[in-house]
Amino acid sequence: MSIDLSQFKQTFLEESEEGLEVLESGLLALDSGTADDDVIHAVFRAAHSIKGGSGTFGLNEISDFTHIMETLLDEMRDGRREVSQKLINVLLGSVDVLRAMLDAARDESDIDVAQVEKAKAQLAAELNSDNSEAETVATQQEKKVVTEIDNDKIGWKIVFTPFEDMLKTGNDPLRMLTELSYLGKYEVVVDDSKLPEFYALDPECSYLSWSIYLYGEIEKEEIEEIFEWVDGECDLSIQKLSEVLPTDNADLHLKQANIHQQEQAASTTVSKVPEDNPVSITPTKRNKNKGTSDPVIANVQATVDKKTEKVKEQTKPVVNKRKSADSSSSIRVGTDKVDSLINMVGELVITQSMLSQLGEDFDETSLEKLRDGLAQLERNTRELQESVMRIRMLPISFAFQRFPRVVHDLSQKMGKKIELRLSGETTELDKTVLEKINDPLVHLIRNSLDHGIELPAERIRANKPEIGIIHLNAYHMGGNIVIKINDDGAGLNRDKLLQKAISKGLVDANDNLTDEAIYELIFHPGFSTAETLSDVSGRGVGMDVVRRNIRELGGNIDVKTEIGKGTEFTIRLPLTLAILDGQLIRLGKEIFIIPLVSIIESLPINLQYVNSIAGFSEVYQLRDEYIPLIRLSSILNIPSEFTRLDEGLLVVVEADGNKAGLFVDDLLSQQQVVIKSLESNYKRVEGISGATILGDGTVALILDVSGLVDLVRDKKQLSSVVGL
Amino acid sequence: MNAEMVDAEALKQEQINIKVKNPASNQYLSFILNNEEYAVDILRVQEIKGWDRATIIPNAPEYVKGVINLRGTIVPVVDLRCLFSLEKTQYTATTVVIVMNIEGEQSDRIMGIVVDAVSEVYSVDANAIRSAPDLHGNDTMAFVKGLANVGQSMLIILDVDKILNSNELAQEN
Structure with a gap:
């Protein structure tokens, strides 16, 4: 076994x-x-x-x-x-x-x-x-070795007898021996008396035992630490050499001649050991006998030599048989989270048994009880759901913690001085989102480093502090996670971008582009403004991939920049891919869901506060501010029951910091909904973030509030163009 | 053993027989659309279900009837009559949704098509499929994989991947 x-x-x-x-x-x-x-x-x-x-x-x-x-x-x-x-x-x-x-x-x-x-x-x-201190250490050690040779009495005798089945537990006596060799000069005597005849030999059993003479001022704990792994799988005695009988020592010299041979025996017995391992003991020992430098270095050098030989010998090309990274991913979950789950399941079981008991003999008097029970069941389910969701949530520091290294390496390589500031590391987000956001973030940081922050000299010339700052910030806003990557570098050069785009034929020279449209160009495939290609960035594969990855997660990215002042990328991601609190609304016969987090208030419309601008854009005066009034039915192209504004309701929502009022037929209930992807079988729909299944089994679509606002803008632009 | 199970048993036996009889032939599920008989590769068909109201997708092309709930999966449904620019009719008791696996460039999808009625399962020898004549000006022909004779009638074999990855249904990159 x-x-x-x-x-x-x-x-x-x-x-x-x-x-x-x-x-x-x-x-x-x-x-x-x-x-x-x-x-x-x-x-x-x-x-x-x-x-x-x-x-x-x-x-x-x-x-x-x-x-x-x-x-x-x-x-x-x-x-x-x-x-x-x-x-x-x-x-x-x-x-x-x-x-x-x-x-x-x-x-x-x-x-x-x-x-x-x-x-x-x-x-x-x-x-x-030649670290001065290290040198003294080395000389000390050398001296030590010398004294040790003079005085063999200082040290330990270790008798190590592995039980027969030690190899089966994955422990390898050879490893202990190798470890011991690092502690100091040592000699090993193997006892092969228990070695059976060859035909009776089980390669998975350990038959040998060793007496090890370890010289030097070594703490007993150090030796014990080595054998910690095999505690209970071997007989072990550690004695001071001075306490060991002198005859034993004499014995040693007789046996020494056999050592080499026996080591070979050991290597055949210990079948699983790669062949180069026993060798690493021998040279080490030899080196130490000569009393040369640090034992570890000697060992390293020996292994290095051996390995380089091996490399040379290797005639076959190294085939990289990398398997697809399909190794099932796992999450480490705090026990407290698991405990709370178990508690909730316990409560659920109690509720369930209560309900089933109620069902045994049900009459009208127990209606109240049933209602209570169902309420309890609802609460249990919700709590259970929340804690299961919490298991999937991880702090964003898992992604952030890699960046100090990236910044450290790259800034050295490029001779830039950069300080990376992190904030909001504890912001939690779904594991899947976290895994997928990592690469885009790395890319953006590299970009900021390479294109954004200038060289120190340039910065001083531009009257900026020598050390550039990249600020990485994460926080919750509404139903989203917002990640901002901010640098105080050179900013995007509008004219350079435009020229490049024209030369690449992406835009026409006569096109009248807004600044935003020009900055958007960096997300275009095959677009890079770096004058020379570096291995950091500038190959023009990147920003388009970044945007695509983020969109795949149902998020978006945009860029703000000011020349000479810096650039800011803002990534918005959904909090989780799984569940949200929704407000059901009715529009004609269709039911839609507005994420509760984006709703500020809902109110009946007072017609005297409705005004129109330029004839067709309606605005609503909400107390002391004007908000655009969006008729959902016309934006979504779905017939509604009411067209008169005072018949329906206004749902005031906030998207990207801006308020807007959505005109709907009716408000229905609020409930938690499980988000299902619309894209997996269909495609992305503007203004819709996903779908869910309602209690009656029908599908309802979830509105993407910021997407809706964009949609309104697009439609307006379109109609104004048509109007011209 | 109840009657249903006997039926199922018999059906299984029948399928095995068909397989044994025609090792080189493929099976096709045929359906009726405007009194014409179309067919799709039966291995692509996941299930057939009666027509039920679908949830409308905003701003979708007219032939996309909406999305339905297929045991927790959101499945878009396409009206094939509408896609083929055939005359519209009322949905009746025989109107069904054929749910199919569609192979796309990036990923496979599940989609449903609304047809007037399902008809038969035919075994068609691969050699018996003739390519369709080039009828200029008929967009639908692009979706036809071939024509086959079964008994007295002609079967129009459709390429479902082409249909459900075309135009507005195409996947975005």
């Missing part, structure tokens, strides 16, 4: 993903000099658990790699290494490599070995670097 580890692998990968984010944000915090000990500790822990986990799942390349990072971080944690810009950059780079490796592990594709080696070499160089 063997345990299927693959089921945990997904969890590990997800956790690693989170770990990487901790690493990244921590490193960036270190970068800006705001780090305290907690941050460094968190970063270290993240690296440590990735290392541990990857080892367990046999992802040795990842654990090897993380180990080097961990060593560096450990030195930083202990204050032995100073935090430098270069070091942070190297570490950030290795986070990327690590992420690529983990992705490769998820997709079961090949790791980009060359890239990994490059990053490893960089890390090793960092470890070796």
Whole structure:
């Protein structure tokens, strides 16, 4: 029997993903000099658990790699290494490599070995670097090694006897041995007395036990930590060398000759181990016997050499057999949310049993009870629905947290000084929306960086502060989430845009375009104003994709700009894709739904407050302001019951900060509706955001208030053109 | 075992027989439109349901009758008479909606077509389908995949993907 580890692998990968984010944000915090000990500790822990986990799942390349990072971080944690810009950059780079490796592990594709080696070499160089403090550490260590050789008595004797089935739990004795080798100089004696005859050998069983002599001033906890993974799966004794009988020591020298041979035996027994792993022990040991530099570096170098050889040997091209990312996505949900769900289900069950009991012997006297029960049922359902929805809601910081890194990297690359301000990170939105909004946001930020913010010198010339500011803000407004990306850069150049559009034949030189129409051009496919192409942006694929992605989510994006002052992109997204509170209205025979959040008030129309402008636009005087009066029936082309304004009702709504009055036949009930897509089987309809199914099974359409206002504008323009 | 189940059993047997008899032929569901017999690939047909009032879509072309609720899915319904510019009639008891899977460029969709009545299921050999003659000035011909003879009458086989992805029904990118 063997345990299927693959089921945990997904969890590990997800956790690693989170770990990487901790690493990244921590490193960036270190970068800006705001780090305290907690941050460094968190970063270290993240690296440590990735290392541990990857080892367990046999992802040795990842654990090897993380180990080097961990060593560096450990030195930083202990204050032995100073935090430098270069070091942070190297570490950030290795986070990327690590992420690529983990992705490769998820997709079961090949790791980009060359890239990994490059990053490893960089890390090793960092470890070796002549950081004054690090140097003293290294010399200290060297000295230590020397003293250790002089005095073999300082250290530990570890007897490690794995139980036969240890391999089946996914633990690998070799890993422990390798880990031990990082602690200091050590010697291993293997006891193969339990090894059965070859034909009786079960490759999944562990028959060997080891006596390890570890020299140096090492804390017992450090050793115990290594064996923490196999607690309860092995017999382990850790003794001070000084307490061990001297004969034992003599024994050692006799046995030493066998070690090499036995290690080979071990590697055959431990069937699942990739072949290059045992080797990494041997050179390490040799190096240490010579008393040379830091053990870890030696190990790295050895592995590097080995790997480069491997790369050279690899004649077949690296086929990237990346599977489509169909791995089922999952959400981490706080236990409190789950608990409240369970509570609500409990209440629902109680209500249900109450109702069914009521149904057993029903007479007219229990009508009141029935009504109560139904009200309770309604409340239960609503609460249940709300908490299920809450599970899907995630704070937008999940998307935002990537941007400090993007800004950090790009601004360095382009020699710009940029401060990224984030606000409204706790704004929650639906997971699906969140996932899909990420790429467009990255794109917009890159654009702001590349095209928006000027180089420091230019900024000073323009009398602006040297450091450019990109402000990312998210908030709720009405039924929408609004995300604003604001920069104080150069702004869009109207004339340049126009020229470009004319030269590309997108518009005619004689067209009389409004400023808005010209700025809209940036969303046109194949349009880029960057003079030279950079790898940041400027290839002209982008803004059109950004807009398309946002529209797919039922949102919209627009741009405001002022030359020399900056640019602002505003993205509006629906709060959730699933449910809204709606006001049912009637128009002739049709029922429509207006999202409750966009309704300000509803009132009967007093004809004396209705005025018309230019003959056909009607406005309504609502207390001290005038609002446009929109006849829904004419906009939607649906016959209504009433045409006289005083017969119907006016629903005052707010869209994009502007008020408007919708003239409808009647108001019906208010209820929560489940939003269904109209686009999935039909297409987008102007002024309609979706559809829902009413209690009687018929379909009702949900009005998109801001879309309606646009529709009115379009129709007016059209009719004025026709009028001319 | 009740009668219905016997029927179902028999029908299944019949289908199997047809398959065995004509391995190379396809089955088509035929329907009546203005006394002409049209047919669509039966594998595309998801279900047939009686006509019920649909919810009007604002500013939609006239042939889009609206959307209906198909067990929680919003399905647009197209009046084929109207789309083919045939004479309008009152919907009767035999008027049905044939709900079909439509393959589009970006994604597959579910749509319904309103027809006068459903008729038969025919097995038509692929070789027996003749291409339609070029009748100039008739837009509907673009939607015809081919013509086939069944017994005494002619069957007009339609390309549903073409019909329901054309003009205003086309998907946006």
